[in-house]
Amino acid sequence: MPSLQRYSTFGLFASCNSIQPFSDVASFLHYYQQSSIVYILGGGSNSVFTQDFDGTVLVNEIKGISHFDTESHHYLRVGAGENWHDFVTLCMKEKWYGFENLALIPGSVGACPIQNIGAYGREVNALIDKVECVFLETGEQVLLSNKDCQFGYRDSVFKHALANKVLITHVNFKLPKHYELETSYGELASLSDPTPEKIYNKVIEIRKSKLPDPSELGNAGSFFKNPVVSTTVYQAIAQEYDAVPHFVVRENDERTNAGSKLEQIKIPAAWLIDQAGFKGKTLNKVRCHPTQPLVLTNLGGATGGDVITMAKDIIASVQEKFGIQLEPEVRILGSKGLISL
Known part of the structure; x- marks a missing residue:
């Protein structure tokens, strides 16, 4: 085998x-x-x-990148098998801006709409125009609009109604030539006279300083999603802990009207995991990374059971301490396919 x-x-x-x-x-x-x-x-x-x-x-391994532009936008059609960071780097070289906050995220282009990848204040769904797919059972090829993809925080229709039903073959991006740079998140706020290139370089610098290189230390990037909670839950935590890191999330409430916004709070899972005492903790050959506890690493020779045990321990401890249920961001597989914790 x-x-x-x-x-x-x-x-x-x-x-x-x-x-x-x-x-x-x-x-x-x-x-x-x-x-x-x-x-x-x-x-x-x-x-x-x-x-x-x-x-x-x-x-x-579906490859290929094509480009055309209009007065207002760049349009890109990208094979799902292209490496994400290599694609972002090409865009920077060609001055097709918009992806700079998403530099050095591991994985392929085809995975970006499934996860709705995001980092440093940007999510990829804002730049996706259409996604090309083929239905597994029939071979029918379809073109999904941005709205069809039902994007949410680290979420999309590909995790729900279309889960295990389609293959993503190409992703089509639409990049506005005039847009506001996103520098409000974390260490990007310290940039003076920011440009896309400065953001791209800073993001790479930050990620390299905090995140282990998978080629040197096995990992799957962020193991857990950052939880989004109600303002009531956040306020209860903030009363007990000083300076809880948090970010306001506002989404349209379709149950009322398009102009109404639901306000929720995103709390970094890394902070919750750290407060629960797991930062730097090792279980057999799996370690909660000492500079970024959101990442679990394989110290060499780890087993699947080691990973599952560590992940379950973290989930249970955070739940007990904060009443928040962490969800894995990674896809965990057993002998027959995807499994849940």
């Missing part, structure tokens, strides 16, 4: 029945229809194989 260790940045020892890369829809459908249990993989930065997988892993 072929090893999956190099196909997942967490680097656990796991294998599968077969690994099949594909670079076009026809090849994908051929492999998919021949297999009874399938998992589709991109860059492997968000998938953690905790057991040997009893099926076929299909690796998305």
Whole structure:
């Protein structure tokens, strides 16, 4: 059975029945229809194989980047198998701005709409125009609008109604040529005379200083989502803890009218995990990273059971201390496919 260790940045020892890369829809459908249990993989930065997988892993290697522009926008069509950071770097070189806050996020372009990736005050959904998909069972190719994707915080229709039903083949981006730079988040606020290039370089500097390189220390980036809670829950925590880091989140309330906004509070999961005493803590060969507790790392030779135990301990401790249920951001796999904690 072929090893999956190099196909997942967490680097656990796991294998599968077969690994099949594909670079076009026809090849994908051929492999998919021949297999009874399938998992589709991109860059492997968000998938953690905790057991040997009893099926076929299909690796998305659909490539290609095309561009045209109008007076007001840049339009890009990008293959789902393109590396995300390499794509962002190309955009910076070509002065196709907008992605600078999202530099150095691991993974593939095809994963970005699934997760609605975000960092330093930006989410990718603001720049996505359309997503091209193929239905797994029928082979029908469809074009989903931004609204069709039902984007939310680290969320999309690809995690719900279309979960395990479509393959993303291309992502189409629409970048406005005139927009406001986002520098309000964290250390970006200290930038003087910010430019897209300065933001891009600063984000890379920050991420390298806080986050371990998966090629040197196995990890899957942010293991948990930052929870979004009601103002009541936040206020209860703030009464007990001084200077709780938080960010106001406002979303349209469709139950009332389009102009109404629901206000909720995002609290960094890293802060909650730190307060629960896990920062730097090691369990067997899994460590909660000492400079960014949102990241779990494989110190070498970790097992899937080690990862699950550490994650469950963190979830239970944060729940007991703050009454907040952390949710994994990573996709955790068992022998038959995705599993929940």
